[in-house]
Amino acid sequence: xxxxxxFCTSLLLSFTASAAEKPNILLIVADDLGWSDVGWHGGFxxxxxxxxxxxxxxxxxxxxxxxxCTPTRTALxxxxxxxxxxxxxxxxxxxxxxxxxxxxxASALKSVGYNTHxxxxxxxxxxxxxxxxxxGFDTSYGTLTGAADPWTHKYRKGSPYEDTWHRDGKLFHEExxxxxxxxxxxxxxxxxxxxxWFVYVPFHAVHTPVDAPEEYKKLYEGVTFHxxxxxxxxxxxxxxxxxxxxxxxxxFVAALDKTGQRENTLIIFTSDNGGIESLANNYVGxxxxxxxxxxxxPLRGQKNTLYEGGTRVCAFASWPGTLKPQKxxxxxxxxxxxxxxxxxxxxxxxxxxxxxxISQWAGLSGAPVNLTADRMIYIAxxxxxxxxxxxxxxxxxxxGAAELYNIAADPYEKRDLAASEAAKLEELRKRLEMEHxxxxxxxxxxxxxxxx
Numbered sequence: 001x002x003x004x005x006x007f008c009t010s011l012l013l014s015f016t017a018s019a020a021e022k023p024n025i026l027l028i029v030a031d032d033l034g035w036s037d038v039g040w041h042g043g044f045x046x047x048x049x050x051x052x053x054x055x056x057x058x059x060x061x062x063x064x065x066x067x068x069c070t071p072t073r074t075a076l077x078x079x080x081x082x083x084x085x086x087x088x089x090x091x092x093x094x095x096x097x098x099x100x101x102x103x104x105x106a107s108a109l110k111s112v113g114y115n116t117h118x119x120x121x122x123x124x125x126x127x128x129x130x131x132x133x134x135x136g137f138d139t140s141y142g143t144l145t146g147a148a149d150p151w152t153h154k155y156r157k158g159s160p161y162e163d164t165w166h167r168d169g170k171l172f173h174e175e176x177x178x179x180x181x182x183x184x185x186x187x188x189x190x191x192x193x194x195x196x197w198f199v200y201v202p203f204h205a206v207h208t209p210v211d212a213p214e215e216y217k218k219l220y221e222g223v224t225f226h227x228x229x230x231x232x233x234x235x236x237x238x239x240x241x242x243x244x245x246x247x248x249x250x251x252f253v254a255a256l257d258k259t260g261q262r263e264n265t266l267i268i269f270t271s272d273n274g275g276i277e278s279l280a281n282n283y284v285g286x287x288x289x290x291x292x293x294x295x296x297x298p299l300r301g302q303k304n305t306l307y308e309g310g311t312r313v314c315a316f317a318s319w320p321g322t323l324k325p326q327k328x329x330x331x332x333x334x335x336x337x338x339x340x341x342x343x344x345x346x347x348x349x350x351x352x353x354x355x356x357x358i359s360q361w362a363g364l365s366g367a368p369v370n371l372t373a374d375r376m377i378y379i380a381x382x383x384x385x386x387x388x389x390x391x392x393x394x395x396x397x398x399x400g401a402a403e404l405y406n407i408a409a410d411p412y413e414k415r416d417l418a419a420s421e422a423a424k425l426e427e428l429r430k431r432l433e434m435e436h437x438x439x440x441x442x443x444x445x446x447x448x449x450x451x452x
Contacts, residue, residue: 122145
C-alpha cells in the first residue's frame, strides 16, 4: 500500500510538472503568399504538409493582416496596429519601425524563461543597431531588409542596405539558397531542445525575386501553367517556391516528432499580406521578372490593397492534443497573436502595453465563442484605411470616396452598399476616424533624413 501511495504521488507530481510546462512556440510567416497559392484553398501550389496541418489543426479562415510587409511584422511583434508607432511603420521601410525598448512578443517570452530565436527576414529596421537582438531575440539570422535575392542574398542595387545578410546584426557573406539556409538555422534551434523556446521563422519566400532550387520545379513536371512560355516559367518558379516552403515546414514537423516535442509545440502559420499577381525583379541577382505570379482568387484585390485579397491571408494553428480540428471563422488580426500567446504561457505585463489585439485562445482551443460578435479590425495604409466590424467592412479612400461591404453575404466584395446603407456607412466612418485618431502622424526625430 505504501509503495502504491508513493507511486501515485510520484505520478501526480510528474503530471503536474508536465501540465505546467510551457509550450514551445514556432511562428512561421510566409511573404506575399496569395490565397489561392496553396493546396487547401484549391490553388496551384503543392502543399501536402500544410494541407495536413490545416486538416488536423485549426484553419484560420478569416485571419487578417496589414496589406504590406513591415506593418504586419510590427503588429505581430507588438500586438499593436503599426500606425501607433508612426508613419515609418505604415509602409515597407528600412527605418526602425518601433522604438528601442518596445516590449515585443520575443522580449515578453524571454522574460518568462523562453529561449528566443529569429531566422529569416526582419524588415523592422535595416541597420545592425535595430536588429532582432535589440528586440528580445537571443539570436538572429537572415536579412535585416525587406527582401533579398534567394541566391546572392543582396537587397536592391545601389541601396545603402544592399548587403544585408547577417548573424546577430553582423553582416557576412554566405553561399546557398536563402530559404534552405533560413530553414536550416531554424531547424538547428528546434533540434537543440533548449526549451521552452520561441522560434520565429519569417521566410523571404515567396516574395520577389521568385525562384527555388530545381528539385522543387521537378514536382510540377508535365504541368502547363500558361500557354505563354514566359508566363509558364514565371508561375513554375512561384509554384516551386511555394512547394519549397511547404517542404521546409515538413522538416520542422519531422524534427519535432523525432525529438518528442510535437505535442508541446504550438505552430502558427500566416502570410504577411496577400499575393502580388505580377511584378518586376529589382534586386541584385539574375532571377527573371515574374509576369504571372501569385493568385488571390476568388478574393478581390492583391498585396497593397485593402480588399480581402490584400489583407485576408492563408493561416492556421496546430498543436496536437490541445487544439482540435476546426475551421475558425471568427475574424482575427495579426495583433491578436501577442495577447493570445501571452494567455497560453501565462505572461502578464507589468504595465499596460496598449494592445490593440485581444486573446483568441478561448475560441482557438474550442471553447464556445460568439463568432458573430462585433470584433473590430482596423487596417490602414498611406492615404487609405479600412474597418471590419462584425460582418461589415468599410474602405475609406484618400479623396473621401468610401466603399461598404457585407462580408458575410458578399465575401468577394462585388456589391458596394455605400449608397444604400447610409446609416451603417456613417456608423463605421465614425468608428474608423476614432481609430485613425489614435495613430501617431509624426516620424521620430532621430529617423529624419535617414534612407528608407
